[in-house]
Amino acid sequence: MSEASRYLSEYGELSSVPLFNQPTNAAPPTPTGLGATVITPSTVSNDVDWSLVAALRAQASEQLSQTIASDRSRLDKDAQQELGRSIVLDLIESAMADAANAGQGTWSPARQQATAQAVFDSLFRLGRLQPLVDDDRVENIIIIGYDRVRLELIDGTLIDGPPVADSDQELIDFLVFLASRSEVNARSFSEAQPRLHLRLDGGARLAAAAWVTPRPSVVIRRHRLMQVTLDDLVKREMLTPIAASFLRAAVRTRKSIVVAGAQGAGKTTLVRALCAEIDEMEAIGTFETEYELHLHELDRHQIVHAWESRPGSGERGPDGRQAGEFTLDEALVDSFRFNLSRQIVGEVRGKEIWAMIKAMESGTGSISTTHAADAVAAVRKLVTCAMEAGPHITQGLATSKLAATVDLIVQLSMETVPVPGGGRRTRRVAEIIALAPGEKDPGYATTHVFSPDASGVAVPDVLPDEYRALAGHGFDLAGYLSTRPMGGTP
Structure with a gap:
């Protein structure tokens, strides 16, 4: 059995890897009117509608910005994320109602959870990249276009990874958003600034190029050997x-x-x-x-x-x-x-x-x-x-x-x-x-x-x-x- 096959048979497809636990300094999610559907670590379903996630993220970002701007007190990161959770869950509830009114049926609890987590990750974390960055077996993520993803595991094995966007333009748009909203060191990424070097909030390093390459190119390095001798x-x-x-x-x-x-x-x-x-x-x-x-x-x-x-x-x-x-x-x-x-x-x-x-x-x-x-x-x-x-x-x-x-x-x-x-x-x-x-x-x-x-x-x-x-x-x-x-x- 090949190394890649052994990995997949032992752990399953990477697209179904459980999401990263909330940071230890983050406030625990608060139950809402969605019952069991709260934004907590979970498995993102393969059938998540990513176009809907992108639309909900844009709406959530706008609402969050307006709320923060109207609030005279300055919200810290944890408070912003709690507010974001509330906004996301409200949007999910509205989307569910719209789907029911259109005769598309009700959402299962799993779909509610997966969509809410995906929107939250896109708003505050790394979106579709988050499961890969948080998987302890993945050390490097190499992306040449949204659908050409290679993963280097900690034992040196190289395997194919899942798409990280639905198009190259969507990938570029998310990188622009990611660079602008970084709390540790916000940077510009545009046609005028076609290269990006960014320390991600979780400590990983991202390097990206677009507009000067045939397709957007991204490499994310997640150092797994920290306390090393x-x-x-x-x-x-x-x-x-x-x-x-x-x-x-x-x-x-x-x-x-x-x-x-x-x-x-x-x-x-x-x-x-x-x-x-x-x-x-x-x-x-x-x-x-x-x-x-x-x-x-x-x-x-x-x-x-x-x-x-x-x-x-x-x-x-x-x-x-x-x-x-x-x-x-x-x-x-x-x-x-x-x-x-x-x-x-x-x-x-x-x-x-x-x-x-x-x-x-x-x-x-x-x-x-x-x-x-x-x-x-x-x-x-x-x-x-x-x-x-x-x-x-x-x-x-x-x-x-x-x-x-x-x-x-x-x-x-x-x-x-x-x-x-x-x-x-x-x-x-x-x-x-x-x-x-x-x-x-x-x-x-x-x-x-x-x-x-x-x-x-x-x-x-x-x-x-x-x-x-x-x-x-x-x-x-x-x-x-x-x-x-x-x-x-x-």
Whole structure:
């Protein structure tokens, strides 16, 4: 039996997965005149009339906005949702009456419940995406048009998912609504702003593009491994125990580490595991375009200052910036006043690496991520990013600074192999290289401390002498030396 078939036979179709429980801080639903039909977690029926749901959502949104505008007191999120529940249930009752008057028969309690839940989810949550986001087995949702949906499960299996709208335009309309109503970081999504990067209210990350792509494209990442350690990743066969011991010791001895890899390779998960090795009393600062690490919510460390960048809006000023824009570069500069012990950058994409270099020069033990095909290519990528800070940053200067501040680069690999009924992805630590200044071109020297074996797993290779001292901090030096190749350093 294929992995996809096994999944479906064990759990049933994803379209019938029970909906997400109400957030723990949300007020419980109040029974109404609909009797048992209250908006609580339930299974959304396959025969929900989604065109009716869209119409009811529009009516509910308008009524909710009018009520809030006429109420002098400011309603908090829970109060708005309670009001929304009441409005939705009233609309459902009216829709039922209209159907009965038109001779269409009465609605079953299940249909009442499913429709009410669908309208509520569309109004306050993620609509037809909600069951997928809330399913603990789903890690990534890949959408290319409303009816081409692929789901990556937590074990790496790829299977088909249900449609998330009735048309591409409906999907776009909902994304526009979703972006505008987000309470955590509202953003614009339109033909003038055809890309969207959004942290969803539940903590998932959404990236979307439309108008510049043949069909609307969406990827939702729902991080399932939050309280994760290096030992957990060893159990998942992402790296070997010896590699884990080396990285653990490197973090404890305050080596500055860059985690590189392709999109979706597990960089954020590995960084979260590395941060678990930082002493709980150290003051940490995190810098992200959208919160993904969530170190400030995990209660593992006593002090975590979390920064999130913010795009601007409206016309650009004389300096080329939009009003309200806040960049990671600015956040890193501001952080120098916060007495941080460690600075963790979720992803280096451009000139913010220069501020990161300054942070590494001011202290040690910083961690960041970047996209790269291999570990050596990551060095070249970081040099290019640093040069984006301005013409005053030459290639030579960027190279020398990086070589002097970055200690290790950990490269992740991701492989997708076909299996009957879908595919499966495997993620591994493939390389760990040590970076040091070099006297000749290119200006830096790299040593493969761990290199990929035939299966793509990082195994011991050449150990620089200065890293032998990590043995006093948990590094399995004896195990490393006993498994290294004959050509390695004795």
